[in-house]
Amino acid sequence: MIDRAVAGRVQPASTLLGPGDDAAVVRAADGRVVASTDMLVQGRHFRLDWSSPEQVGRKAVAQNGADIVSMGAWPTSFLVALGCPADTPVSVTDALTDGIWSEVAEFGAGVIGGDMVQSEQVVISITVLGDLGGHEPVLRSGARAGDQVAVAGRLGWSAAGLAALLAGSADFPELVGAHQVPTPPYRCGPAAARAGATAMTDISDGLVADLGHLSVASGVGVDLDANLLEPDAQLRSAATALGADAREWVFTGGEDHALAATFPAGAALPEGWRRIGVVRAGDGVHVDGRSWAGAGGWQSFS
Template sequence: MIDRAVAGRDQPATTLLGPGDDAAVVRAPDGAVVASTDMLVQGRHFRLDWSSPEQVGRKAVAQNGADIVAMGAWPTSFLVAIGCPPTTPVAVTDALTAGIWAEVAEFDAGVIGGDMVQAEQLVVSITVLGDLGGHAPVLRSGARPGDQVAVAGRLGWSAAGLAVLLAELDGFAELIAAHKVPRPPYRSGPIAARAGATGMTDVSDGLVADLGHMCTASGVAVDLDSALLEPGPELAAAAEALGADALDWVLTGGEDHALVATFPADVPLPEGWRRIGSVLAGEGVLVDGRSRAGGGGWQSFD
């Protein structure tokens, strides 16, 4: 299975020694390495009656890559660990690894190693290494009162796609596709860092939830402007069909892996970024100046 996963695959120049030995060896040209890891568990994070193995592989890489670019860095190397039942068809693992490699190619990065084990259900765990290119990382703790809050990428699409799938509603193919394979705005992370972003994070659990982490780390409050978060026609149509609140998807829906960042008020927002609110003195996330009732997003433990 490992041979099938790595045969004929190219490695970037940062990989000095790839799969095949006890460990890989990679370059760290910046002198610092940015690292993150995430895990997807069948039945909890994906369903194979909804998503193809290739889509699961792409999703696993995307959520890790988003973490790295949210630091202002760029992914260079991925370590992949897969657990599966012994009855898993080879076609499934081939498609899974094909999806992993396809998404890794978005970064011109490499899969440098990993592990495969027997498990009761399909599990994919990925660790990613990234390069800052000589720049300081952009942290969650850098937001300051007076900053503007901006977002790059889509909000609420994955949550809407999940709602459509759960309701077994016909149509809305774009929303369903967004749930199966997120499309993070990868290049917007390093662009924001070079443009002077003071704080940044990816929206994995929900806009309110992830901005809440930034508020806590920075010791500030954020006030979101709902008029600047107006759901697009795709979300509005799905919400009408389901009797749901499209703005709620925008505020609390996770797994789009959009990027949200803070910038000084006098800094022009770079291409691909749009303003959605302001940083204030205080604590917590407000919407139109008011505290929002209800949860802010995904909880790993119910």
């Protein structure tokens, strides 16, 4: 299975020693390595009756890549650990592998190794390494009162797609596709770093939840402008059909893996970014001056 996963695959120049030994060796030209890891568990994070194995593989890579670019870095190497039942068809593991390599290719990166074990359901754990390219990492803790708050990427699409799947609706294939395979605005992360972003995070749990993490880390408050976060036509149409609140999807829906960042007041935003609010003295996330009521997004243990 490992041979099938790596045969004929191309490694980037940063991979000095790829799969086949006890560990890989990679080049770290910057002298620093940015690292992150995420896990997907069948039945909790994905369903194979809703998503193809290839889509699951792409999604697993995308959520890890978004973490690296949200630091202002660029992904270079991925380590993949796969658990699956003994009777899993090889066609499933082949498709997972194809999906993983397909998304890794978006970065010009490589899959440099990993692990494989038997488990009761399919589990994918990916560790990604990234390169800062000589720049300082953009942390959650750098936002300052007066900064502007901006986002890059789509908000609420994955949550809307999940709602359509739960309802058994076939009317919103684009939204369902956004849930099956997120499309993070990868290049917007390093672009924000070059443009002087003071803080940044990827939106994996929900806009309010993840800006809440940034707010706590920076010791500031965040005030969002609801007029700048109006749901688009597709979200409004789906919400009407499904009896849901499109605004809730935008503010609390995760897994689009959009990026949120703060920039100095008056600074020009790089391409792909749009202003949605302002950083103020205080704490917490507010919308039009009012504290957000209810959950701000995904809760892992609820």
